[in-house]
Amino acid sequence: MASVTIRRLSKVFDGGVQALHELDLEVRDGELLVLLGPSGSGKTTVLRCVAGLEEPTTGDVVIGERVVTHAPPAERDVAMVFQTPALYPHLTVRDNIAFPLELRSVADAQIARRVLEAAQRLGLESVLDRLPAQLSEGQRQRAALGRAIVRGPQAFLLDEPLSRLDAPLRIELRGELLALHRALGATMIYVTHDQTEAMTMGQRIAVLHEGRLRQVGTPEDVYQRPADVHVARFIGTPGMNVLQGRGRGTGEEGRVIEAGSLIIPVELSTYEGELQLGIRPEFVGLCAVDKGVGNADVLVVEPLGSETLVHLNAGGQSLVARLPGFAEVRVGTRVGVKVDRRRLYLFDAAGAPLA
Amino acid sequence: MSSRLWAAGATAAATVAAVLVLVVVTTAQRRYERAFALRMAATTAAYVAAVTPPPPPPPSPRRVPRGRRRAAVPAPPPPPAPAPQSPAARSYDLPSLLTQAHALRTLPGWSSDVEVYFGTAPLVDATAPPLSPDDLPHLAAGGRWRDGAALVPLNDRAGQEVVGAVAVRPRPVPHGPLPGGLGFAFPAAIVAVGAAATIAFRQHSLRRGGYVGAALLLALAGYLDVWAAARQSTDRWLVDTRRLLTEAATRLPPPRARVAITDLAAMVRDGEIVVGEPAESAPRRVRIDGEQRAVVAVLIGPGRWIELRSVPAEAEAPKWLILLLPGALLGPLAIMALRWAERTPVRSRRETVMAWGFLAPAALHLLMFTVGPAIYAIYLASLANFRALVRDPLTWNSFVTSAAYALYVPISIALALAVALAVHRYRERGGWGRRLVSVAFLLPYVSSVVAIALLWQATYHAGSLGLGRPDWLSNSHTALLALMLVSIWAHVGGQMLVFLGGLDAIPQAYLDAALVDGAGAWRRFWRVTLPLLRPVTWFVFLTGVISALQMFTLVFVVTQGGPFPLHATDVVVHRIYRTAFGPQALGMASALALMLGIVLLIFRWPQLKLVRRQERHA
Amino acid sequence: MRRVLLGALGVVMVAPFLYMMSVSFMGEGELLRWPPALLPASPTTGNYAAAFQALSYTRVLLNTAILAGCVMVGQVLTSAAAGYAFARMRFPGRDRIWTSLLAMLAIPAIVLLIPRYLIIDALGWVDTYPGLISTELVSVWGIFLMRQTFVMLPRDVEDAARLDGAGEWTLFWRVALPLARPAVGAVAVLAFMDQWRNFLWPLVVTRTPRMEVAEVALAHFHTAYAANWPYQMAAAVLVTLPALVVCLLAQRYVMQGVRFTGARVRL
Ligand SMILES: Nc1ncnc2c1ncn2[C@@H]1O[C@H](COP(=O)(O)OP(=O)(O)OP(=O)(O)O)[C@@H](O)[C@H]1O
């Protein structure tokens, strides 16, 4: 196993699309790092650059001690599991798993032993002689994993391996993956756009947005201390409310931020002008009209059982409130809005956090 | 790699290209010089044969030659005289031969050295090494180049046997304005290499076009040199032959009192001699009957002028461009490749090299057997051939016949479509019954075409017996129809299967939607089925016409283009075949093929567009 | 009703072949009567024995098999390799080269016939196997079909193979080509059938009976024994039979080929 380091990695595709901007990332030896980001943010591109399937435009990829930026995939000794199982349709599961070993001219007896070992680990013994077309979706993804682990690579690159599975199977396999990680002590980069998955799996999470790395930290870090407005918006279900506001120094209560129909008092001494104000839905509450920081119209009510999500329109700014249990709110009515002033996040107009 | 290394590579590439061009130029020059020498030697041999009298009837074969020799030739040591019975001695009078040979050496204005061998012995320069006895039989096959001289056989008077040889060693003459015989090519090569080096080492100073220009200049300069050498080879021959002819006019042995043009013409088989007018002695180029000729005026007697004509060698010179242009353009190409390599990451470079590795077999093959021949075909088919073809009624007949024959295509398609629509929904899926029917329909697609032709000929033949008349195939009015019938039979099954496939591919949902919209069966067919089937139908139609216009085997086997004299089934490809491999008029056949190709293009073009559209959908 | 129609058409298709078989067993005069005999009065295999001899059947069959076999292998390999490069590799000018390749489809074989003959002649290959075979070794349609197929193969599988340690060659040979097996089959069968029935080129480029392929031999046989139909039908059956066997064995591919070529017979 080895660490994986990415230095100032940029990738511009032939069409001129810049998928990655100066990415710096270090994955420690034996760590499971989750790469999280919305669709199209460049996650797959990062993995492909690490794997050697794409050549970076600038920057370096280091695996262990070795700079492999321009080495072909075969020389990097990393394994990748794709969004699709990508099994060789014309080979049986056994031959699929054996393929990488065969290419490395491992002795036959050893191949057989290692394939069996991997199959046992993944519960594939009974289907070894089937073709991929004869497997279930979960089995196929397991077989793909088997092909990855059988050669004991320096690092695993997992590109949304579970996204095509249905929910229960996904949870089951997620557990297995974690167990596998622990058992192998493997360095893994796990790509997902599902932030629940990210929060439950990652020792550290790297958040990617529009080809830029926004934050790297523990799940708690990225949730509690988002590095910028994009991270804040993306993490959490639903994500943080972000209101476009304006700081103003008037009023007896000290400084306030006006955002739509809301006037929110803040303890902020230095800032005037355009800014963005973030608040998680669970810290937004409802009250009688004119009793809170402002009024808003109820657009949609989503009762989820344990909680209710209320979508509001406050003078052109939309925000979501998460209320416990079934809340008695009617669509179309006007309500007052409360916020927990200690849980506010302030970002400047460009999205960087204010002190 | 550093940019200096790339620059050095570019310069090296340009140098290689320049050297290549120079090598081609020198090769061409040498070839033309040799061609001249061989031609001159042949003319000289003919001259010697014509002017040397036969030996006198032998009172004493030993004495007579000796006396004559003393009289005619002052200096030379006695040649090893062949045995008097030898064919050489039987044919020519040796002393006269000696005289003639020496006269040649001293002929004023001649640009070559001549040696005449009597048997294997040199007559002029007796110290020169003799030929080996093996040489003469070898020479019988034709002239050859040896040790810087053209060696051609000297035949006996009857022209039957080789009795000696004539060697012509051309004296070097400068080919161009520069020392060393190199003309424009040499300075141009220096300029080209210099340009490449300048561009390579100071990349910003010149545009990329700069070196391509230099390379083209180099090719042009090389071509000029080759052209000049070609011209010179013809001119030298004309001038030297002119001297020979004048000489021959005075020397032709009695009984000829006055030389006849035909006697002289026999000496210059690869040229022409006509009665001419007084003119300058320098060779000229004139157009005769639309063809370029090199001519020179020759005075063969008091007031008697003839004109010596030859096909100018420079007319053939453009073929050297085939070597010169690629040679010169190799430089810019290599430089472009180097430039590309310099600014391309290692892996793309590797991928490109791999890709060309995969492509190479197909690419080379296509260049050699498709692109090259296509260009060659255009070259073969000269304008004159087109003109002749247009005037030939058989050409038009063949095109009309082919067009008429192709009319079977819409008929068979309509038939196939009708049957496909009729049976489509009711076909049993799978099962050996369907399989068997499919096989039946595919039979004409796999069985031997000649066999199909034969079996139909047999069928027509058998069918005609009852009528007691010649069968359809022997009747000018029905022969083509009979062939069309065969074609319909051969195609309809497969076309129907293709249409069935197309019908299967129409999603039922479309038809259902139309049904819901209240469309009747007829409207459903016109508005849904047919439009969706259109690409398939078009494709089948276009390929059908294209292959119909190229039909050959059927005609070749069954009717040979007949019944004659109407050429009732003489389709274009058959005409091409007859033209090409009958009287060997390959150029004419090529022109005809090109005409057909142009017609085919009308159908090929939409077909390719159809294919490309499909490709984009895929 | 419809089934009858289909069946009737099938009979129309097969009847001439059956008649060919039937005549091939007849005596020489039987076809010259009216009404012509449908079935041989006293079946004889003598025609076959004679035709076998006169055609020098084994030699001719061997030549045809060599031609068709070599061209098949050649076309499959070159088409697959070139198609793969066009579908899966990036190199400068790829799309332009592809377009010009497609443009080459517009050059009809008949235009190439004479120059190709002259080239083969210049190489001294007239009346030899290389002359017979070499011009046919690459098919632009084949390249087209293979590229189509390779373009549609899932890219992930290929990437997976790259990570598994496969180089370009392994990728092509052990991953892409097996996945493209149906297309390979179609190209192979198409090439085989086309060459089995190739007539004009072998006619032009062969001189001696020693080098003749079946079609040409049959045509010459026809000229030699013009009036003896049973004789000729026996020869025709002999020449058709091998192709028929191939058709039955590879019916699916033949059908694919028919569809791909727009149902054309090079008559
Ligand atoms: N081969 C390519 N050529 C051009 N642009 C590409 C290519 N591959 C990806 N892109 C672009 O690069 C950006 C990042 O793509 P990437 O596939 O890395 O996103 P992703 O984060 O993996 O998305 P998803 O979650 O949907 O898989 C996208 O805008 C995409 O359009």
Ligand SMILES: [Mg+2]
């Ligand atoms: Mg992705």
